[in-house]
Amino acid sequence: MKNLSYFATGMLLIFLAACNSQGKKSAEGTQDLASNPLMNVSTLPFHAPDFNKIKDGDFAPAFAEGLKQQLAEIDSIAQNPQAPTFENTLVALERSGQLLRRVNGVFNMLSGANTDSVLQKLSEDIAPKLAAQQDALFLNDKLFQKVKTLYNNKEKLNLDKESARLLEFYYIQFLRAGAKLSPENKEKLKKLNEEEAGLSAKFTNQLLAAAKAGAFVVDNKDALKGLSEGTLNSAAQDATNAGKKGEWLLPLQNTTQQPALQSLENRDTRQKLFEASWTRAEKGDQNDTRATIKRLAEIRATKASLLGFPNYAAWTLQDQMAKTPQAVQDFLKKLVPPAIAKARKEAADLQMVIDKEKGGFQLQPYDWNFYAEKIRKSRYDLDESQVKPYFELFNVLENGVFYAANQLYGLTFKRRTDIPVYNPDMRVYTVYDKDSSELGLFYCDYFKRDNKSGGAWMSNLVDQSKLLGTKPVIYNVCNFTKPASGEPALISFDDVTTMFHEFGHGLHGLFADQTYPSLSGTSVARDFVELPSQFNEHWALNAKVFSHFAKHYQTGKPMPQELVEKIKKSQKFNQGYAFTEILAASELDMEWHTIPAGDSIRSVDDFETAALKRTNLDIPQVPPRYRSSYFLHIWSNGYSAGYYAYSWAEMLEDDAYNWFVQHGGLTRANGQRFRDMILSRGNTEDYNKMFFDFTGHKPDIKPILENRGLLEK
Numbered sequence: 001m002k003n004l005s006y007f008a009t010g011m012l013l014i015f016l017a018a019c020n021s022q023g024k025k026s027a028e029g030t031q032d033l034a035s036n037p038l039m040n041v042s043t044l045p046f047h048a049p050d051f052n053k054i055k056d057g058d059f060a061p062a063f064a065e066g067l068k069q070q071l072a073e074i075d076s077i078a079q080n081p082q083a084p085t086f087e088n089t090l091v092a093l094e095r096s097g098q099l100l101r102r103v104n105g106v107f108n109m110l111s112g113a114n115t116d117s118v119l120q121k122l123s124e125d126i127a128p129k130l131a132a133q134q135d136a137l138f139l140n141d142k143l144f145q146k147v148k149t150l151y152n153n154k155e156k157l158n159l160d161k162e163s164a165r166l167l168e169f170y171y172i173q174f175l176r177a178g179a180k181l182s183p184e185n186k187e188k189l190k191k192l193n194e195e196e197a198g199l200s201a202k203f204t205n206q207l208l209a210a211a212k213a214g215a216f217v218v219d220n221k222d223a224l225k226g227l228s229e230g231t232l233n234s235a236a237q238d239a240t241n242a243g244k245k246g247e248w249l250l251p252l253q254n255t256t257q258q259p260a261l262q263s264l265e266n267r268d269t270r271q272k273l274f275e276a277s278w279t280r281a282e283k284g285d286q287n288d289t290r291a292t293i294k295r296l297a298e299i300r301a302t303k304a305s306l307l308g309f310p311n312y313a314a315w316t317l318q319d320q321m322a323k324t325p326q327a328v329q330d331f332l333k334k335l336v337p338p339a340i341a342k343a344r345k346e347a348a349d350l351q352m353v354i355d356k357e358k359g360g361f362q363l364q365p366y367d368w369n370f371y372a373e374k375i376r377k378s379r380y381d382l383d384e385s386q387v388k389p390y391f392e393l394f395n396v397l398e399n400g401v402f403y404a405a406n407q408l409y410g411l412t413f414k415r416r417t418d419i420p421v422y423n424p425d426m427r428v429y430t431v432y433d434k435d436s437s438e439l440g441l442f443y444c445d446y447f448k449r450d451n452k453s454g455g456a457w458m459s460n461l462v463d464q465s466k467l468l469g470t471k472p473v474i475y476n477v478c479n480f481t482k483p484a485s486g487e488p489a490l491i492s493f494d495d496v497t498t499m500f501h502e503f504g505h506g507l508h509g510l511f512a513d514q515t516y517p518s519l520s521g522t523s524v525a526r527d528f529v530e531l532p533s534q535f536n537e538h539w540a541l542n543a544k545v546f547s548h549f550a551k552h553y554q555t556g557k558p559m560p561q562e563l564v565e566k567i568k569k570s571q572k573f574n575q576g577y578a579f580t581e582i583l584a585a586s587e588l589d590m591e592w593h594t595i596p597a598g599d600s601i602r603s604v605d606d607f608e609t610a611a612l613k614r615t616n617l618d619i620p621q622v623p624p625r626y627r628s629s630y631f632l633h634i635w636s637n638g639y640s641a642g643y644y645a646y647s648w649a650e651m652l653e654d655d656a657y658n659w660f661v662q663h664g665g666l667t668r669a670n671g672q673r674f675r676d677m678i679l680s681r682g683n684t685e686d687y688n689k690m691f692f693d694f695t696g697h698k699p700d701i702k703p704i705l706e707n708r709g710l711l712e713k
Helices: 056-079 086-095 098-113 117-138 141-152 161-177 183-213 229-241 267-278 290-306 312-316 325-356 365-380 384-390 393-409 493-510 526-541 543-549 561-572 575-592 604-614 645-662 668-679 687-695 702-707
Strands: 216-218 248-250 412-416 427-432 438-447 457-462 473-480
Touching (some): 056 098, 056 117, 056 141, 086 141, 098 117, 098 457, 098 473, 117 161, 216 267, 267 365, 290 312, 290 604, 312 325, 325 575, 325 645, 365 561, 384 561, 393 412, 393 427, 393 526, 393 543, 393 668, 438 457, 438 493, 457 493, 493 526, 526 543, 526 668, 575 604, 575 645, 645 668, 645 687, 645 702, 668 687
Parallel strands (some): 438 473
Antiparallel strands (some): 216 248, 412 427, 427 438, 457 473
16 A cells, blocks of 8 residues: 555645554653754765654654644745746745654654554544645645646647646645635635644554454463464463463454464354454544544535535545546446356355365354365465465565566665664665666655554655655555564465565665656556555566575575465455445445535444445455455545555556566566556556556457456456
């Protein structure tokens, strides 16, 4: 996942509410701004932050000063008595807010991956202020009139392509933000924006706490029969860390289904683990998110109405490839029937296994992965325990993920130990371009902690910008199980794919080649931003790449070809379930964001049930990948009315990969073409045109159906 901007521009960067700290740094920080390490540009390579010096207490005063400085800059631009020019208006805006950008970038990294109570409280306090800052920009009438004047005279300005795009970008952002509203309605919108921002931050903090509190704990090892010795050791260590020595703790991932459900032999244990996941944020306590999301949905519907749109989705989709809710619905309607048909066939196969074993029960969602794994082992003779020894995490990174980037784009990587990190498990690499010049810096933080938000994501600490003279500083965060002390970090092939996915986002950021930060790198539409990441997943099973990293962690021997073929053959297995749970989440997202203003949501649970029924996705054995109450993507991470983007981008990337297959596959020439035409373009031209220029045709839905095994070739 790419963590998207809370704000529409690059000046006020992403705001993620979950926060993290090692618990060893002082909360007091520095009261004197002159000695605050966030106040000045870092002197470390690439302006990387010095995590050895930054303390929790440094953020609040730095945020306050950053907000103050940018407000003054915005006011100076708006009040400039000279006639508006591209330089004194738009370039000036792009240069503004550099302190705020810097503080927010570091805060977002820590708040997503290394949280503590101080930063969590700050996240809720600062969110409304950041929303107000956005309004101070986009609801400033004097500033809008300057941008409007430039836009109305754009033909006379003789702008280069990227500058013309920036002008169009700003004009649209002002309109979307409500620049044409009456003063009275602007005030109403400001209050709604601030409340929404605060609630989004609150939701993330509630969910993080709910997941931590909802971790599944058992005191009887027999209840965990089926789990590997390594998983049991890790669970015992997690329990000890949580003050429950002598027990076993399985932390919750952010998805509905949990990894252990694939292996747990005890059905009662499976049910309890599933229910812990399913109800994590619905306990009726302070971490229950339902009241928060109910109000968020109401606010968004009200905002849309105020801005002249029938619903929130209609408002937010304007600048996406899809453009309208109807286009999204039409797209999903093409995918749902074949996915459901496949899922029902899979369910019947699973029930046959249960009946053959005289189980005496009907398939439930907590049974699915366990019996699917049995069929997978039987059908493909593939056991996850056979595979993992060939996937040691950092070997996969350096000899797989990095190697593919070298073969496609000529990149090389050098590990650094002189760059401070906030957790000793992290790694940092300098990335060198094909000509050996420094391209950027890459951080990775792969292991799960209970003070880290769930899932996997990529973002920037520093954005690439020729105007500001900055190179990209990128990070990937995942939630892989940390091995017990002294044991190797062995991961599944799904985890391998996740690493390739997130580094695909990283490449999109590293290859940014823009002048203006607002258009740089991954600052693109939601339904386009997942194209580079999902496209990069394909190289995980490329024969040349796979043979370079799939080696036994003890012997160094390559994975036997017989086992490789089993993995390849199993790739389309269980895709009915996998795709249906994603589509159910996508439809649930759209249902929440097509609520008309004024509609009263009495019960979140009842709304969810009715929404899935309306979209024909109320299949008991196949729950949505995320329930409303823990759907972080849409309530806090910028994917509101946008979760469909994963499937939309999958359509794009499968189609783009087909182009590669037809033109020689993994070659430097093909990689360079993809870099030049997709990865390096940022938001500098129309996405549909960009895709058409690369493939030679409009997006085709057939490859995604074929790749998922839902449509036979």
